[in-house]
Amino acid sequence: MxxxxxxxxxxxxxxxxxxxxxxxxxxxxxxxxxxxxxxxxxxxxxxxxxxxxxxxxxxxxxxxxxxxxxxxxxxxxxxxxxxxxxxxxxxxxxxxxxxxxxxxxxxxxxxxxxxxxxxxxxxxxxxxxxxxxxxxxxxxxxxxxxxxxxxxxxTSVPPSDLHRHLGDLLKNKDAADVTFQVGGQPLSAHRCVLAARSSVFKAELFGAMQESSAASPIEICDMEADVFKSLLHFIYTDSVPPEFDVVMAGHLLVAADRYNIGRLKLICEEKLCSHIDSDMVATSLALAEQHGFRRLKEACLKFLATPSNLEAMVAKSDGYEHLKSSCPSLLKEVISTILPAELKVTKDIIMAMWK
Known part of the structure; x- marks a missing residue:
């Protein structure tokens, strides 16, 4: 102490x-x-x-x-x-x-x-x-x-309320000019706002997809409607929604990476790094490996470097089985982290068996 x-x-x-x-x-x-x-x-x-x-x-x-x-x-x-x-x-x-x-x-x-x-x-x-x-x-x-x-x-100058006005614009759908179809739900938005906040949306909405997106809704695959709604909320207000929990942070991290929204990525990754436990670590580690989130991966490996934490993760069969099937190479890194230096020969044998 x-x-x-x-x-x-x-x-x-x-x-x-x-x-x-x-x-x-x-x-x-x-x-x-x-x-x-x-x-x-x-x-x-x-x-x-x-x-x-x-x-x-x-x-x-x-x-x-x-x-x-x-x-x-x-x-x-x-x-x-x-x-x-x-x-x-x-x-x-x-x-x-x-x-x-x-x-x-x-x-x-x-x-x-x-x-x-x-x-x-x-x-x-x-x-x-x-x-x-x-x-x-x-x-x-x-x-x-x-x-x-x-x-x-x-004191006569009030604080900026731009975020509130943009949030109302999204909520009321005033002058919305693009529609997304997400999980069977139509969601309306504004091209200029999306393009200003995301280089990916800018390329999609003012590039090759501009003509086709004007005629019909844009289908968003591999994303739930509530996640896309939360993504739009951040784009318009620069803040996470009230229901921003650890599970939503994981989904939003993938969405923010997909649409290159840097600040949201940092917020989500920080949220996940601060809430690593035996229930979430396998899912977070797989997420970090699949999408290249270095800080999240390092935080997960540090957590699993404690043998009792690793044991608790393995006991959570669903997350562990998903990690083993989706990212088997990660288990090598986990083993390499927890084995002491004096067991190098044992470590080499285990690594060879995994090839």
């Missing part, structure tokens, strides 16, 4: 907008020492003429959130006047980039005052999900807080 817990920080950007990056060094130590409702507070930093700090609750802020990490933005000078601000809290990956599935943005401008000095998220990250992910490295967690202080003259 790490012997200490500390928060180190770095500043980025200017005076009205600032990114504060802090590193929880000693995640396990903080989790063990601090009870539910107790926090570690960062050093203060200044944005827009006010002093701020980040409050990190390793075992949750409220009693019913003990399974979660809670993170709050605290305004130390809010007793002097009301302060309006927007903020985003994001877990950073090993390259220092925000992880889309672990990023939370305030939906509206928040007012920090003498009565309400902090705003944040009680259920920022589920501890079990974080600990199973690749974002807790060397017992350290890195989170970035982006703060924008909004002055009175700026």
């Amino acid at each position: 790490t012997e200490k817990c500390k928060i180190s920080a770095a500043m980025v950007s200017g005076s009205e907008e600032r990114s504060y990056v802090f590193k929880v060094d000693g995640y396990s130590r903080a989790k063990a020492l601090l009870k539910n409702g107790q926090c570690v507070t960062s050093d203060p930093f200044s944005v827009g003429g006010h002093d701020w700090a980040v409050e990190y609750f390793p075992n949750g802020y409220l009693e019913d959130c003990s399974d979660f990490i809670s993170v709050y933005l605290f305004c130390e000078t809010a007793d002097a006047e009301d302060v309006n601000a927007k903020f985003t809290l994001s877990v950073l990956d090993k390259n220092g980039e925000p992880v889309p599935s672990y990023s939370r943005t305030s939906s509206a401008t928040r007012t920090f005052s003498r009565k309400v000095t902090n705003w944040g998220y009680n259920e920022f990250i589920k501890k079990a999900d974080l600990e199973a992910s690749a974002h807790l490295r060397d017992d350290c967690l890195t989170i970035r807080c982006d703060v924008t202080v909004i002055h009175d003259e700026e």
Whole structure:
């Protein structure tokens, strides 16, 4: 266990907008020492003429959130006047980039005052999900807080609602000019929107298929209607639908790869990497191998490197049998991963038998 817990920080950007990056060094130590409702507070930093700090609750802020990490933005000078601000809290990956599935943005401008000095998220990250992910490295967690202080003259400018208007356009089918037939269901959309968001749709709808697609619905094979609907939802709103679970993430990952929608691929792959267990690992590993998803494959192999996890996967006969029949070469990699170096001869014999 790490012997200490500390928060180190770095500043980025200017005076009205600032990114504060802090590193929880000693995640396990903080989790063990601090009870539910107790926090570690960062050093203060200044944005827009006010002093701020980040409050990190390793075992949750409220009693019913003990399974979660809670993170709050605290305004130390809010007793002097009301302060309006927007903020985003994001877990950073090993390259220092925000992880889309672990990023939370305030939906509206928040007012920090003498009565309400902090705003944040009680259920920022589920501890079990974080600990199973690749974002807790060397017992350290890195989170970035982006703060924008909004002055009175700026409050009249509302946040962008383009995604809502485009979502309504899809829902109402106004001026829709292309129809897809998916799983027996007709689904209408707009060529220009699809082409702007996907190079594959652009080639299909404004290339050789343009004339034929104008006359009759385009048949989409090997995809369920609810998956294609979710794909359209993301294309129009740049967000995943409410029913985005692990199973849907697997289907959407294939769809996003098929239509070259990079951000959706990253979101889906991250979702799957963060929810690997003995029930899903065989299916996820086969999916990763068949479609070339490197990060997902590495996460699955790392999970199976523990013999008890491999044993549990084999016990799930359906997933294991599917993996064995669809990607037999993957089992070689699994065996190569779990056998210790001193059993090299045994490993070579097994590999030879598999040829």
